Amino acid sequence: MSTVTNTTTISSVGAPNRRNTELVLLLFAVAIPVLAYANVGLAKDGSVPGGILGYGLGLGLLAAVAHLMVRRFAPYADPLMLPIATLLNGLGLVFIYRLDLEPAVTTKALGGPKAPGQLMWSALAVAVFIGILVLLKDHRILQRYTYISGAVALVLLVAPVFFPAVNGSKLWIVVPGVGSIQPGEFAKIILAVFFAGYLMVKRDALALASRRFMGLYWPRGRDLGPILAIWALSMMILVLEDDLGSTLLYFGLFVVMLYVATERTSWVIFGLLLASGGAAVVGMTSGHVKVRIHNWLDPFAGIAQHGASEAAQVLWSFGSGGVLGSGLGQGFSRLIGGIGVKSDYILATVGEELGLSGLMAVLLLYGLLIERGARTALAARDPFGKLLAIGLASAMALQVFVVAGGVTGLIPLTGMTMPFLAQGGSSVVANWALVAILLRISHTARRPAPAPAPSPDAEPTQVVRL
Amino acid sequence: MNKPLRRVAIFCGLLVFALLLRDNWVQFVQADSLKNNKYNRRVMMQEYAQPRGDIIVDGKPITGSTTVSGSDFKYKRTYTDGPMWAPVTGFASQAFGSNALESIEDKILTGQDDRLFFNRTVDMLTGKKQQGGDVVTTLNAKAQAAAYKGLGDKKGAVAAIDPQTGKILALVSTPSYDPGSIAGMSNQDKQNWTNLKPNDPDSVMIDKALRQTYPPGSTFKVVTAAAAMENGLYSSIDQPTSSPLPYTLPNTTTQLKNEGNIPCQNATLRVALQYSCNTVFGKIGADLGKDKMLAQAKKFGFDQTIDTPVRAVASNFPTSMDKPQTALSSIGQFDTAATPLQMAMVAAAVANDGKLMQPYMVDQLRAPNLNVIEQTQPKVFSQAMSPATAQKLQQMMETVVQDGTGTMAKIDGVTVGGKTGTAQHGINNSGLPYAWFISYAKTAQGSPIAVAVVVEDGNANRDDISGGGLAAPIAKSVMEAVLNK
Numbered sequence: 008m009s010t011v012t013n014t015t016t017i018s019s020v021g022a023p024n025r026r027n028t029e030l031v032l033l034l035f036a037v038a039i040p041v042l043a044y045a046n047v048g049l050a051k052d053g054s055v056p057g058g059i060l061g062y063g064l065g066l067g068l069l070a071a072v073a074h075l076m077v078r079r080f081a082p083y084a085d086p087l088m089l090p091i092a093t094l095l096n097g098l099g100l101v102f103i104y105r106l107d108l109e110p111a112v113t114t115k116a117l118g119g120p121k122a123p124g125q126l127m128w129s130a131l132a133v134a135v136f137i138g139i140l141v142l143l144k145d146h147r148i149l150q151r152y153t154y155i156s157g158a159v160a161l162v163l164l165v166a167p168v169f170f171p172a173v174n175g176s177k178l179w180i181v182v183p184g185v186g187s188i189q190p191g192e193f194a195k196i197i198l199a200v201f202f203a204g205y206l207m208v209k210r211d212a213l214a215l216a217s218r219r220f221m222g223l224y225w226p227r228g229r230d231l232g233p234i235l236a237i238w239a240l241s242m243m244i245l246v247l248e249d250d251l252g253s254t255l256l257y258f259g260l261f262v263v264m265l266y267v268a269t270e271r272t273s274w275v276i277f278g279l280l281l282a283s284g285g286a287a288v289v290g291m292t293s294g295h296v297k298v299r300i301h302n303w304l305d306p307f308a309g310i311a312q313h314g315a316s317e318a319a320q321v322l323w324s325f326g327s328g329g330v331l332g333s334g335l336g337q338g339f340s341r342l343i344g345g346i347g348v349k350s351d352y353i354l355a356t357v358g359e360e361l362g363l364s365g366l367m368a369v370l371l372l373y374g375l376l377i378e379r380g381a382r383t384a385l386a387a388r389d390p391f392g393k394l395l396a397i398g399l400a401s402a403m404a405l406q407v408f409v410v411a412g413g414v415t416g417l418i419p420l421t422g423m424t425m426p427f428l429a430q431g432g433s434s435v436v437a438n439w440a441l442v443a444i445l446l447r448i449s450h451t452a453r454r455p456a457p458a459p460a461p462s463p464d465a466e467p468t469q470v471v472r473l
Numbered sequence: 474m475n476k477p478l479r480r481v482a483i484f485c486g487l488l489v490f491a492l493l494l495r496d497n498w499v500q501f502v503q504a505d506s507l508k509n510n511k512y513n514r515r516v517m518m519q520e521y522a523q524p525r526g527d528i529i530v531d532g533k534p535i536t537g538s539t540t541v542s543g544s545d546f547k548y549k550r551t552y553t554d555g556p557m558w559a560p561v562t563g564f565a566s567q568a569f570g571s572n573a574l575e576s577i578e579d580k581i582l583t584g585q586d587d588r589l590f591f592n593r594t595v596d597m598l599t600g601k602k603q604q605g606g607d608v609v610t611t612l613n614a615k616a617q618a619a620a621y622k623g624l625g626d627k628k629g630a631v632a633a634i635d636p637q638t639g640k641i642l643a644l645v646s647t648p649s650y651d652p653g654s655i656a657g658m659s660n661q662d663k664q665n666w667t668n669l670k671p672n673d674p675d676s677v678m679i680d681k682a683l684r685q686t687y688p689p690g691s692t693f694k695v696v697t698a699a700a701a702m703e704n705g706l707y708s709s710i711d712q713p714t715s716s717p718l719p720y721t722l723p724n725t726t727t728q729l730k731n732e733g734n735i736p737c738q739n740a741t742l743r744v745a746l747q748y749s750c751n752t753v754f755g756k757i758g759a760d761l762g763k764d765k766m767l768a769q770a771k772k773f774g775f776d777q778t779i780d781t782p783v784r785a786v787a788s789n790f791p792t793s794m795d796k797p798q799t800a801l802s803s804i805g806q807f808d809t810a811a812t813p814l815q816m817a818m819v820a821a822a823v824a825n826d827g828k829l830m831q832p833y834m835v836d837q838l839r840a841p842n843l844n845v846i847e848q849t850q851p852k853v854f855s856q857a858m859s860p861a862t863a864q865k866l867q868q869m870m871e872t873v874v875q876d877g878t879g880t881m882a883k884i885d886g887v888t889v890g891g892k893t894g895t896a897q898h899g900i901n902n903s904g905l906p907y908a909w910f911i912s913y914a915k916t917a918q919g920s921p922i923a924v925a926v927v928v929e930d931g932n933a934n935r936d937d938i939s940g941g942g943l944a945a946p947i948a949k950s951v952m953e954a955v956l957n958k
Contacts, residue, residue: 263484267477310512319512325499326507327515339515339545363500367493374489381482385475393474397481404485408492417495 024453025086026078032090033074037067040097043335047105050336062104065126066097069133080140081450085383088449091376092442095427096129096435098369101335102356103349103430109341112348121349121430128432132439139443146448150391153204160197163190164240164257168247178250178422189424191253192437195260195406196444199398202261206268207391214269237261238278242285251286251296252409252421256402258282263401264394267384296419303419317343317352321414324355325366332362349430351422354414369428370411377404380445386452396448399441514545521546521567526582526605526841528562528574531614534607536562541657550575550656556649557621560630560680561612561834563783564652569666573680573783574608574835575652581606581838581846588838588846604841611640611836616922619954620645623947629928630681632813633951636821636913636920638851639830641781643924643951644814646681683785686810687927690896692909693805694754695819695866698742700769700803701757702862710742710865720752722759722797729755729800732895746869747877749893751804758803759796766803767792772857773829774818775811781834788815805896816911816925818854823870823890824913824920827863829854867915879910881945887956888915893945910944914952922955924948 041063048056056062070093077084104122107113113120143149149156167190170181181187206213216227241258244250262278290296301308306318315323320343328338338359343352358366380400387393406426413420424431426438499507509516524538525548535558537551546567552558563573571579580586584593584605596603613633620631624647633643654665670676679685701707707714718738719728729751731737737750745753758766770776770790779785788811791802801807814832822829831854838847858866870890873879879891891912913923926944 263481267474267481270474270477307510307512315512322499322503323507323510323513323515325496326504326510327513328500329504329508330501339518342514342545358496358500363496363504366496366500370489370492370496374486377485377489378482381478381485384478385482390474393478397478401481401485404488408488411492412495415492415495415499417491 024082026074026082029077029086029089030074032086033070033093036090036094036097037063037070039094040066040101043098043101044104046334047101047108047336050334051105051108056104062100062126065130066093066100069093069130073133073136076137076140077446081446083454084446084450085379085453087379088376088442088446091372091379092427092439095369095372095376096132096439098357099353099425099428099430099435100125100129102353102428105336105360106341106349106353106356108336112341112344117346124432125430125435128435131432132436135436136439136443139440140447143444143447146392146395146444146451147389149200149395149444150204150207153201153208156197156201156204160194160201161240163194163197164244166190178248178253189431189433191250191256192424192431192433193440195256195402196399196437196441198257199260199264199395199402202264203391203394203398206264206394210268210390213265213274214271235281238281238285241282242289246289246293250422251289251299251419252406252413252423254286255282255409255421256405256423259405260398260402264398267397268390268394299419299421303413303416306416317345317347318416318420320344321352321355322416324352324359325415328359328362328366330363332358332360332365335360350424351410351420351429352414353429354411354425357428358415370407373403373407373411373426376442377401377407379449383445383449383452387448388452392448392451396445399445403438403441517567518545520583520585521548523584523602523604524548525550525565526584526607526839528558528578528582529607529609529839530558530561530612530617533614544658546658550653552651552653552656555651555653557617557645559649559652559678560644560646560682561610561617561783562652564655564678566652566655566657566662566666568658568662569655569671574610577782578608578835578838581608584841586838586846589840592840592842606841606846607839608835609837609839610834611635611638611642612644612834613642613955615954616643616951617645619643619950620924620926620947621647621649623926623950624928627928627943629926629944629947630685630813631924631926631947631951632682632817633922633924633955634814634817634821634830634832636825636830636923639821639832639854640836640851641814641832641834642922642955644680644682644834646679646685648677650677680783681927681929682813683781683783684812686786686788686812686815687907687909687929688809688896689805689811689816690894690907690909691749691751691805692816692819692892692894692911692925693803693809693811694746694749695823695870695892695911696770696773697754697757697766697803698746698869699773699823699858699862699866700761700766701742702865703769703858704761704765706757706760707742710869713739713741714745714753714757716740716745716750716753716756718752720756722755722800724795725797727797742865743869743872746892747872749878754804755800759800761799761803762796763791763794763799763802766790766799769858772855773822774815774854779814779832781814781832783834785812785814788812805894813925813927816909816927817923820870820891820911820913820925821920821923822855822857823863823866824915824923825863826860827856827858828860829857870912874912879912879945881942882910882912882949882952884914884949884953884956887952889913889949889952890915891945891948908943910948912945912948912952914956916956922952924951926951 045055103125107120107122166180178189179187241254265274302316302318324340340356340359377400384393384396410423410425412418424434527534528536535553538548539551541549550565563575565571565575582605584603620643631645634641650669655662669678671678716739721728731751735748737752775788775790778787791808798807802809831852833849837845840846867890874882874889874891878893882889882891894909896907908928911925913920926947928943
């Protein structure tokens, strides 16, 4: 007599959980940075650096703890994201350590060596990662905090206006003597939560109540409110904080999520029109943005008069690396000088020392991470999870594009950091948090459904012998 | 919701793809032009990343390399006796470029030369750093030292060559500078560079032996005498010439004067050179005409640059002039101007029986493993005159040293021929005259050295400045150095 009958479409003897795959990949993700670290020492001093044991153990321990926590709290999560994040974070530490060995960019005025601090931030970031996995049992809990998220995001975005500008952009909250954080990095996650919650509720209204014009469905005037508000907010950030990159990121994130929620192409076109109009106005009026655009169009202008711009130095770095690169520790990206070598411009060091091949590999790692995020969105079973996952993935994609595109000269340079790779505490913490949320959604999506309770109605008819 | 999700996923993929394309554009398509951009500091850092090869004189390097701390450029050039050798080596500076041999043979010295490709490949495969090759010069350290010491704190230049091969034996220019003082890029180096006034026409950085032309004065009479005999104007050096005294320049009323009361009337060529008669040689020039004079001057190397390989500027014999000007040009005045190297070539052509050899200062280019990758072979520059004419000129020049104006250059037991010169310059000859002396020494094996000395001012009074007094002793000591006397 069978007592259990399955009426759901999801199998309870589901897919393998892939944790062992993750473990094997993690071994590589730890081994590669450790070998790279040894390589730096060999190239610079001819000996393996003394800190290699500590560094290897540190990174290994972080990876191991993170892995065990995923095993325990999100066993069905995607197996690729944690190793990719670990690998990028580890490589970032190697590059920062490598640049710390250049006295010219490690002066006291520039804050001295940055690798130890970055390692501590990475540890904190993994702690936050674990905290999210442990405390956030289900991503749908976040839906409850939709409007609180909106408010918090607004505060985070506006706060830097009241602090002094650092290097031309108002991106920082500076607490004297303690340090500074870049709230924008956290804002992108919180905004994604807000957009996901808001759009999930409003999407039918936004999608269905529309007029047909020129072959497209256009939103009604009253539904334009939210998108115009977000656009105005973005422009305000752009004007007040002189930050083109963040504006592109937030507004792009909103348009993408709006499109996914409503399935209306017209929203995308409308968003692009607003964005390009705003960008054009700001580009013509803001001096800071104008300089950046000028440097982008002609990085070699005025070299004979007042020396090479950072944009030119960055291009030379890439060019000098060529296809195979100069080898770790053997490039001269320190010539870029200034404060951005270890943060905004770290890709230039990757490009020069690992070459076209190495940089393509790194970019593909980001591509892989982003596509795993998109896949998580596809697999998610609830609209909120789908929206949140695609929001986080596209935020990552936009940020990678804005930073890497800016550094390689594809688009004007903006002050943002490469996720995981670049030096910067806020960035590494925020991105580990982002991965943690994606893993949570992924776990929820891929885990087998709980066995349904036996239903009396489904009991097979029994033949009773009387 | 899945359809827009897929589209967004594709869009994200396209963003990454655009980055990959851009990266290929920058790091593959444009890589070479970015890498070799002249403002890209890596180009120079690469150049100074390993010690430069050396410039070698008599088997010993006169250059070196030292490591610098706290600089992008790891190695800095050093020089042994920098001021003495500056006209030969030039300078190689981290901040200000390079010149002379340091510049011309840069690719050998840095190891970038195509002929060192094999060495570079081997070095790369064995993990060794790229090494620079050496430049072996023809110079003679003793002759150079003698010339440098002889000029002392006087302003002037010396060029000495081996008449039989054209090898440059000495090349001195004073006052000089230490190329080592501007080799680096420190503030001190910058200060030194400014003090040297590199763009000033009177800068000490100008190699006067190759780059400065002076009116050659009476030393040019050797050329005029050669022209006279080559063109059959006079066949014997002991036959009286038809030279009136006083001599009025043709088509003018200006009288050409001699220095002092000397026996120049219808003097023989030998006597005319011995006493340095302006009237005799002025008239020869006028009689021959400018075309014949110019042809002879060109055979000696006038009116063309000479690459040794360091380029010597063209000495000037005027190409268009009237008769009186031709007469003046023929005694080394008017617009005639010569580098010390040019006048050494004149002496060398006479000493080598008329055959003028191409002067050169790089004997060999050597790979880091000491393999010779280029050996310079002596080359004939021109047959400046017939051997018969040359031998007659030798007799004349030897008389000058035995009994004439050049007795200060006499060396016991060696045949020495020479010619003094005191060239006037400036408006109405107001400048201090240049003291010239050109000479050669002769042994049983032919002539091992020809030398030209010019002293620009001298601190003595005007009367003391004459080729015989100021320049001849310097020429003598240089010849003695080569003869091992």
